[in-house]
Amino acid sequence: MTLTGGCPEPEKALETLLGAICLRRESSLVRRQRRSVGLEMQHLDIDAVPAIETDQDGFILIPDKNAGEWILTAPRVHAERAMEVNQARGNRFKPLVKVLKSWNARLPKKAAFKSSSIEAMALHLFATTPFQSMFEGALKFFDFLSGQFVEDTHFDWRGEAGIGLARPCWEYKLFDVAGTGSNLFANAKAFVTRDLLWRANGARSAERCRDFLESALLQ
Numbered sequence: 405m406t407l408t409g410g411c412p413e414p415e416k417a418l419e420t421l422l423g424a425i426c427l428r429r430e431s432s433l434v435r436r437q438r439r440s441v442g443l444e445m446q447h448l449d450i451d452a453v454p455a456i457e458t459d460q461d462g463f464i465l466i467p468d469k470n471a472g473e474w475i476l477t478a479p480r481v482h483a484e485r486a487m488e489v490n491q492a493r494g495n496r497f498k499p500l501v502k503v504l505k506s507w508n509a510r511l512p513k514k515a516a517f518k519s520s521s522i523e524a525m526a527l528h529l530f531a532t533t534p535f536q537s538m539f540e541g542a543l544k545f546f547d548f549l550s551g552q553f554v555e556d557t558h559f560d561w562r563g564e565a566g567i568g569l570a571r572p573c574w575e576y577k578l579f580d581v582a583g584t585g586s587n588l589f590a591n592a593k594a595f596v597t598r599d600l601l602w603r604a605n606g607a608r609s610a611e612r613c614r615d616f617l618e619s620a621l622l623q
Contacts, residue, residue, distance in 0.1 A: 542621070
């Protein structure tokens, strides 16, 4: 979608996209969201986002109906940085993100992060934090988040890697990796998973370790 004039109202753009999708899908399976239109399929949830091209290479505008404005974002920049981090971490970053997203998908909808938020958080963190195994990466990810919830941590985190938390309301605030100033929001209690992973790390038997891992990542 490219416009030479002004942008349409964000809410109107989302309504138009929703209407177009409803013509092809049952309306009960389609819902309008803050910045996208959600579509429920058999085993797949899709977020369709209307976008406007900009003069900046790799950057687009997407609507935010709550704010009543168009937000600058850069999915291509995000993808390029994810590839860089994956290479720097021995090709373990992308598989780790899949594990983290799987954990997130098992949370109640009101507690879960947006899938894109999980990857953005991991990208912020592991751009500067090395890990030598999937287990170590998962443990560091949840330990870092636990620190944001005013929990004691097992590792020394001297910075927030672009991630801040509004603690009184448990609202998660994340700046996007392209540096556009956009924020992503969600809620989770990551320290529960962190503690189970830490117990798995100190387990005295393979069976006990497996039990803790299953509880941590398959809850």
